[in-house]
Amino acid sequence: MNKLINLYFLLALTSAIIAVPNKLTAQDTIASNKGEMAEMSFVRWVSQFPSTQKEQTQKGLFERIGKFVFGKKPTVLIKPVAVFAHNPEMFWVVDQKTTSLALINQQKGSSLKLKSTNEEGVSALVDICELPGKGLLITDSRLNKIFLVPPGNKEATIFNNSLSLQQPTGIAYAKERDEIWVLETKAHRIAVLNSKGRLLKTIGSRGNAPGEFNFPTHIWIDRKGQVYIVDSMNFRVQIFNSEGKWISMFGQAGDGSGYFARPKGIATDSHGNIYVADALFHTVQIFNKEGQLLYFFGSQGRDKGQFWMPLGIFIDDKDYIYVTDSFNSRVQIFQLINNG
Amino acid sequence: MKLKLYKPFYIISFSILFTGCFNGYGQQVNNPHKFSADNWEFTEWCNPCHVHGSKTDTSPEGFLLSYESDSITSTDSTYISGISKLCYTCHDGIAATISHSNELSQLKLKGGHNITNAHPVSVFYPTKKRGTIKLHNPNTTLSGLGGTIAEDMLKNGRVECTSCHDPHFSMQTTPCSSCPTINSNQNADNESVSLLKTIKNGILCLTCHDL
Numbered sequence: 001m002n003k004l005i006n007l008y009f010l011l012a013l014t015s016a017i018i019a020v021p022n023k024l025t026a027q028d029t030i031a032s033n034k035g036e037m038a039e040m041s042f043v044r045w046v047s048q049f050p051s052t053q054k055e056q057t058q059k060g061l062f063e064r065i066g067k068f069v070f071g072k073k074p075t076v077l078i079k080p081v082a083v084f085a086h087n088p089e090m091f092w093v094v095d096q097k098t099t100s101l102a103l104i105n106q107q108k109g110s111s112l113k114l115k116s117t118n119e120e121g122v123s124a125l126v127d128i129c130e131l132p133g134k135g136l137l138i139t140d141s142r143l144n145k146i147f148l149v150p151p152g153n154k155e156a157t158i159f160n161n162s163l164s165l166q167q168p169t170g171i172a173y174a175k176e177r178d179e180i181w182v183l184e185t186k187a188h189r190i191a192v193l194n195s196k197g198r199l200l201k202t203i204g205s206r207g208n209a210p211g212e213f214n215f216p217t218h219i220w221i222d223r224k225g226q227v228y229i230v231d232s233m234n235f236r237v238q239i240f241n242s243e244g245k246w247i248s249m250f251g252q253a254g255d256g257s258g259y260f261a262r263p264k265g266i267a268t269d270s271h272g273n274i275y276v277a278d279a280l281f282h283t284v285q286i287f288n289k290e291g292q293l294l295y296f297f298g299s300q301g302r303d304k305g306q307f308w309m310p311l312g313i314f315i316d317d318k319d320y321i322y323v324t325d326s327f328n329s330r331v332q333i334f335q336l337i338n339n340g
Numbered sequence: 341m342k343l344k345l346y347k348p349f350y351i352i353s354f355s356i357l358f359t360g361c362f363n364g365y366g367q368q369v370n371n372p373h374k375f376s377a378d379n380w381e382f383t384e385w386c387n388p389c390h391v392h393g394s395k396t397d398t399s400p401e402g403f404l405l406s407y408e409s410d411s412i413t414s415t416d417s418t419y420i421s422g423i424s425k426l427c428y429t430c431h432d433g434i435a436a437t438i439s440h441s442n443e444l445s446q447l448k449l450k451g452g453h454n455i456t457n458a459h460p461v462s463v464f465y466p467t468k469k470r471g472t473i474k475l476h477n478p479n480t481t482l483s484g485l486g487g488t489i490a491e492d493m494l495k496n497g498r499v500e501c502t503s504c505h506d507p508h509f510s511m512q513t514t515p516c517s518s519c520p521t522i523n524s525n526q527n528a529d530n531e532s533v534s535l536l537k538t539i540k541n542g543i544l545c546l547t548c549h550d551l
Binding site: 167214 | 425432433
């Protein structure tokens with residue numbers, strides 16, 4: 001089945017090379033994608049939260065009355081940056097602007113403001129992952145802390161307050177080894193923690209050689225334990241095994257298809273294809289395991305399937321793709337189709 | 341045809357720019373916009389914003405990674421566009437954090453305008469009084485940088501990040517020799533982040549705001 005899917009992608013890639021202009025300018029991608037998406041549909045748009053832009057920006061009379069009477073604010077996303085999902089009906093969104101974690105359940109949301117008793121200064125929430133049995137971990141690049149939100153708990157705490165990190169950003173849980181991998185963007189390295197938050201080791205240092213980093217920002221660990229790092233200012237993706245040994249890398253700076261301008265969130269689907277959101281292209285580019293571009297979707301805009309500076313990306317077990325469309329203040333959900 | 345006519349001009353211009361960046365950046369150690377280690381090739385230092393990555397595309401438009409859209413009227417400050425988008429795609433709290441100086445945070449504008457969080461960008465400079473916001477005429481008021489506000493600070497009539505900041509500016513050493521606004525600017529504030537003019541006593545703010 002994997003071979004079939006890869007063949008399908010390669011055929012599509014051939015079509016894309018013929019049909020899609022090489023340079024990913026806003027005008028080009030808007031024009032090309034609108035025409036091409038219907039024919040080359042590897043990714044299907046499923047839904048978004050909030051369901052409409054109107055819902056996001058305009059409050060109805062009853063909602064305003066409800067807010068006045070009960071003082072309850074509806075869940076509104078302003079700058080969503082990261083998602084963790086079980087399925088399209090239930091997922092969590094980290095909102096950097098409101099410093100909150102929103103639980104979206106059946107298109108209804110409830111927010112938890114992330115403030116702990118020992119929090120100081122200004123927050124900048126970045127990424128989220130699940131620590132099985134203990135809750136959700138959320139990085140804060142300004143406070144240099146990780147928040148822990150226990151299941152069902154309405155209060156966030158600092159995860160191992162003695163832990164010293166330099167601008168923690170991307171975070172992922174390595175199930176195979178029961179480890180937490182956190183990127184320290186300012187230190188240009190990976191910090192590997194045990195499940196209690198104790199630092200086990202660091203990987204990498206500043207540089208542009210294999211295994212070195214220049215502002216790493218996003219991380220994904222697939223179901224086999226393979227680790228994917230967005231090495232943002234080296235404009236590449238680096239792949240490591242579960243022990244932290246470097247395996248391969250791909251990507252370079254550029255303004256054409258398959259290049260990176262502002263690579264952000266990264267994730268893999270069940271076939272091992274690699275998805276990278278690019279905030280300056282307003283697209284999600286899909287690569288195979290060898291780093292060859294297979295397809296991209298999205299363009300600059302506010303319509304369904306378009307993005308305005310996408311940041312985080314998450315793919316669940318059924319290949320639903322969640323993208324935080326940061327300046328459109330929404331999460332869009334897609335699905336990889338023909339995945340058997 | 342247009343590209344062919346201007347190609348030599350662009351090549352020469354970019355060569356001068358790169359050389360200038362090299363000379364200027366070569367002296368810099370602590371510029372926050374130097375995205376590479378000290379021993380790297382100078383082209384890598386400029387790569388995040390100035391890049392020719394598409395091997396088949398050598399057109400000058402591909403040089404600066406700035407994306408515009410004709411389909412969107414950027415009067416809404418929630419939709420960052422133009423040159424500011426280049427800034428915001430790093431200053432998103434992830435690759436780089438956004439911070440303003442304490443002096444800006446403490447600044448109180450007449451009329452109670454709150455700019456402690458962020459000054460709006462990608463917005464057209466109002467030519468008429470809007471609410472309690474009173475601004476100088478950009479076409480006739482001198483910026484203090486050599487020309488008028490419109491000439492020196494606005495980008496296509498809009499206020500962008502680069503209206504007040506120059507990312508090439510070094511905080512602690514000699515400014516980039518290829519940056520004309522900085523080199524001719526006697527009001528540059530070496531202690532603030534890349535500001536074109538000092539923010540002390542509200543000098544930068546008062547360039548545009550008529551209080």
